[in-house]
Amino acid sequence: MVNTALRKKFLEIHRILGRRYPKVRRHRPRPLMDELMLQLAGNRSDEFRRAALDRIRKRFADWNELRVARVSDAERIFEDLPGGSEWAVRAIRTLEDIFQDRGDMDLAFLGTMKLPEVRRFLTSIKGIDRAEADAVILEALNAPVMPVTEWGLRFAKRMSLAGKKATRAHWQKVVEETLPVEHIYKFYKLIEKHVETICHPERPECDRCLLRGRCSSKGRF
Ligand code: SF4
Numbered sequence: 709m710v711n712t713a714l715r716k717k718f719l720e721i722h723r724i725l726g727r728r729y730p731k732v733r734r735h736r737p738r739p740l741m742d743e744l745m746l747q748l749a750g751n752r753s754d755e756f757r758r759a760a761l762d763r764i765r766k767r768f769a770d771w772n773e774l775r776v777a778r779v780s781d782a783e784r785i786f787e788d789l790p791g792g793s794e795w796a797v798r799a800i801r802t803l804e805d806i807f808q809d810r811g812d813m814d815l816a817f818l819g820t821m822k823l824p825e826v827r828r829f830l831t832s833i834k835g836i837d838r839a840e841a842d843a844v845i846l847e848a849l850n851a852p853v854m855p856v857t858e859w860g861l862r863f864a865k866r867m868s869l870a871g872k873k874a875t876r877a878h879w880q881k882v883v884e885e886t887l888p889v890e891h892i893y894k895f896y897k898l899i900e901k902h903v904e905t906i907c908h909p910e911r912p913e914c915d916r917c918l919l920r921g922r923c924s925s926k927g928r929f
Pocket of ligand 1: 906908919924
């Protein structure tokens with residue numbers, strides 16, 4: 709049974725953060741391979757992701773061309789993006805792993821599989837953990853899955869949306885069971901933006917935070 713008090717709190721946070729970050733909205737789902745490669749960038753910002761994809765489009769015909777590129781060339785192409793060279797090397801290795809495993813670069817088959825099988829395939833790729841796999845599922849397959857990252861769980865604990873000892877799996881279950889499915893994508897992106905902008909890991913800027921009136925951790929840092 710849905711916890712109505714918690715649902716109300718989730719929806720309130722969704723509304724407040726939605727007002728604070730009006731530019732956060734559902735973008736057109738990216739192709740699966742684009743999203744998968746971008747997840748290899750870890751915690752890097754959306755700006756990094758956009759810049760990396762833009763460069764891929766300008767310099768390579770497709771992901772296969774990056775796969776067969778010389779590592780030193782790829783490193784050079786991305787070197788002015790902070791962390792770009794490392795990302796390019798990881799991307800080449802991952803593309804090669806997928807090619808060796810599948811014989812091609814087409815991931816369209818994932819769209820026909822059940823969620824646990826898609827997760828299993830994605831997390832079998834070196835460098836992709838459960839949260840990153842779920843982000844690919846949410847972003848590229850448009851499935852109502854809440855990716856549970858370290859920063860997301862930290863925010864949930866600060867806001868008392870999850871208990872101090874809650875695990876990532878527990879937090880994911882709570883969100884997916886409590887929040888209407890149509891809000892999951894935006895809720896995830898709004899929290900990501902808020903953590904990036906205000907609720908930093910160290911020294912969150914509680915004085916500037918629109919959630920401070922509802923946050924049990926405000927001013928404790
Ligand atoms: S009040 Fe502080 S700890 Fe709470 S959500 Fe806002 S920034 Fe984070």
